[in-house]
Amino acid sequence: MNLQNRQAFLDTIAHSEIGADLLAKSDNGYDVIVGSTAKHPHLFSTYTSHPRIVVDLGKGLKSSAAGRYQILACYYDWYKAQLKLPDFGKASQDKIAYQMISECNALHLLDAGDFVGAVKACSSRWASLPGANYGQHENKLADLQMAYVGAGGGLNIT
DSSP, X not given: OOHHHXXXXXXXXXXHHHOHHHHHTTTTTTTBBTTOOSSSOOBOSOOSSOOOOOEEEETTEEEOOBTTTXXXXXXXXXXXXXXXXXXXXXXXXXXXXXXXXXXXXXXXXXXXXXXXXXXXXXXXXXXXXXXXXSSSOOOXXXXXXXXXXXXXXXXXXX
């Protein structure tokens, strides 16, 4: 198990979903509501539960995504029961993200330093990852890889 690569990947997902500027203007993204920008941050004030705020993002798209990994309210309910989480706090959000990465069969990829493979495996879970095809902004793989390496992630380039 490569905890450094795993943590760097969590940081990369947050960077992809939230962006560096908004991460800096919030509680490292843990309190961010979907649709926020660094100029207009929309933050929630309690980690007791998912904020359950539905935001109209335009073009017929509505979302309840919140937190560092932009977790939808319905998925939070599922993971809260499955993982026996006490709240929507930082540790709970991290556990959900790890579970989602695990469900994508990407933990072993991260442990091996296969960043590109891990991104591809997880693109179905996070709309901002390249290849997600949710009709939303997708970040470039090269930019995310720089964020990953900057967060301490290692690459196994063969």
